[in-house]
Amino acid sequence: MVDIVLGSPYSVPDRSRGRDFLFLSVPVWPGVRNIKSLRHGSVSGRMDATIRKSVEEWLRASGCTPVEQQDVATDWHVRVDYPVKSPHVIHVAAPKVTPGAVVIATAMDVGREHREAFEALDDEAKAEFLWDLRRTLNQVEVDFQLEGARGELDLPTRFQVSQVRFDDGLTRDSFMRGVGTVFKVELKAAWLFQERLGSNGHGPSGRFDFKRLGL
Numbered sequence: 001m002v003d004i005v006l007g008s009p010y011s012v013p014d015r016s017r018g019r020d021f022l023f024l025s026v027p028v029w030p031g032v033r034n035i036k037s038l039r040h041g042s043v044s045g046r047m048d049a050t051i052r053k054s055v056e057e058w059l060r061a062s063g064c065t066p067v068e069q070q071d072v073a074t075d076w077h078v079r080v081d082y083p084v085k086s087p088h089v090i091h092v093a094a095p096k097v098t099p100g101a102v103v104i105a106t107a108m109d110v111g112r113e114h115r116e117a118f119e120a121l122d123d124e125a126k127a128e129f130l131w132d133l134r135r136t137l138n139q140v141e142v143d144f145q146l147e148g149a150r151g152e153l154d155l156p157t158r159f160q161v162s163q164v165r166f167d168d169g170l171t172r173d174s175f176m177r178g179v180g181t182v183f184k185v186e187l188k189a190a191w192l193f194q195e196r197l198g199s200n201g202h203g204p205s206g207r208f209d210f211k212r213l214g215l
Contacts, residue, residue, distance in 0.1 A: 048094060051167055052076045055092060055102060058172045066092070073097075082183055090179060102170060104178045105162035106186050110148075110155060110193070117197040118155040126153045129196055136189050137161065141181045161186045 056066045056078065063084035069091070071077040077093035090106045118126065130153070137144035141163060148157030163178045 048075050048099075051094065051102065051170065054170070054172075055175060058175055059092075061172075062176060069093075080179075082179055088183075090183060092179075098164075100167040102165045102167070102175070103162055104165065104175075104182050105160060106182055107158055107160040108186060108190055109158050111198075114193050114197040115155055115157075123153055126155075129192075130155070132196075133159075133189060133192060136192050137185060139181075139185050141178075142185050144185075159186075159189060161189075 052075075059066050059078075059080055064080045064082055066078035066080050069077040069079055071093065073096060075094040075096055077091065079089050079091050082088060082090045088106075090104060093103050093105070095101060095103060118129065121129065133146075133156075137146075137159060143162050143164070145160040145162075146156040147159070149155060161182050163182050165175060165178055
């Protein structure tokens with residue numbers, strides 16, 4: 001099942017799966033598998049391989065190194081060093097269930113130091129931090145997902161930030177702006193953890209289940 005909330009401006013708690021998720025309006029065409037069956041403006045009938053080639057060329061021109069990932073849920077999936085030549089990783093992929101879409105995504109695992117500092121807070125301080133975290137992640141340009149929190153005052157074990165670009169508006173400028181936006185929103189959340197819960201460094205990015213991202 002695809003988890004998606006069309007047009008909802010709110011973070012929706014999913015207690016059974018231990019996470020919150022929030023998505024903007026993202027059209028899903030579950031029966032469409034071939035990008036050639038869609039017609040999107042100036043890139044009508046454009047092959048997925050051409051989109052991938054363009055994306056990888058833009059990344060390399062910016063100094064990044066795309067590395068192919070094996071992922072049965074996508075037509076193609078690469079991880080990228082961003083910022084350039086840094087250990088931080090952003091993932092870029094084309095989910096099979098949403099032809100014409102390119103997803104830019106990153107994630108951070110919450111460290112033990114931060115979890116222990118959070119547990120030492122009283123309930124009022126916990127609630128304040130969680131609301132600040134949601135407000136930090138809830139930016140117009142991105143979608144976000146919180147994982148691992150089973151109660152209202154539980155700290156998520158991971159958060160993910162993503163942006164969806166569609167092929168009819170996919171240019172080098174729009175794509176690289178999307179990469180930068182996703183990273184900056186993640187970085188702002190990482191700074192919130194550092195400021196409020198400790199000085200641990202920026203955590204690693206992980207692999208993504210695009211079905212759970214609502215795509």
